[in-house]
Amino acid sequence: MSARSKARKRAFQILFEADQRGSTVQNVLADWIRLARSDDRQPSVNPYTMQLVEGYAQHVARIDELIATYAVDWDLDRMPAADRNIVRLGAYELIWEDETPDAVAIDEAVQLAKEFSTDDSPAFVNGLLGRFKELKPSIRRS
Numbered sequence: 001m002s003a004r005s006k007a008r009k010r011a012f013q014i015l016f017e018a019d020q021r022g023s024t025v026q027n028v029l030a031d032w033i034r035l036a037r038s039d040d041r042q043p044s045v046n047p048y049t050m051q052l053v054e055g056y057a058q059h060v061a062r063i064d065e066l067i068a069t070y071a072v073d074w075d076l077d078r079m080p081a082a083d084r085n086i087v088r089l090g091a092y093e094l095i096w097e098d099e100t101p102d103a104v105a106i107d108e109a110v111q112l113a114k115e116f117s118t119d120d121s122p123a124f125v126n127g128l129l130g131r132f133k134e135l136k137p138s139i140r141r142s
Contacts, residue, residue, distance in 0.1 A: 003046065008048075014049070025053050052097075067088070086109050093105040095140060113125040
């Protein structure tokens with residue numbers, strides 16, 4: 001697994017934990033950093049993980065608005081938590097991380113769905129992020 005894939009996986013875990021705890025991603029990220037400093041068994045938080053989490057935090061309201069608008073037949077709060085956070089992370093990386101090719105952002109999110117969610121989740125994640133890719137120019141202007 002590449003360093004970027006590991007960073008994405010950890011960013012997803014931070015988003016998921018924040019969602020489950022009802023906390024901010026910044027608070028959970030800070031907890032992970034503190035834990036890594038105080039416990040040698042915990043790996044340090046990769047700079048790209050921090051970049052993804054902090055970038056997502058800057059756009060959280062817009063990302064949730066996009067998901068709520070384009071996730072056909074799914075309310076954000078009724079969506080499986082893993083799917084919700086995989087799409088959140090994938091949407092951030094797809095739309096705002098210019099150095100990541102669109103296909104890579106989508107594929108990495110699909111891989112997370114395969115690992116952490118249901119059999120139907122990879123197709124859902126792929127379809128929703130594919131729609132965001134089509135809309136990316138207009139999303140970034142708004």
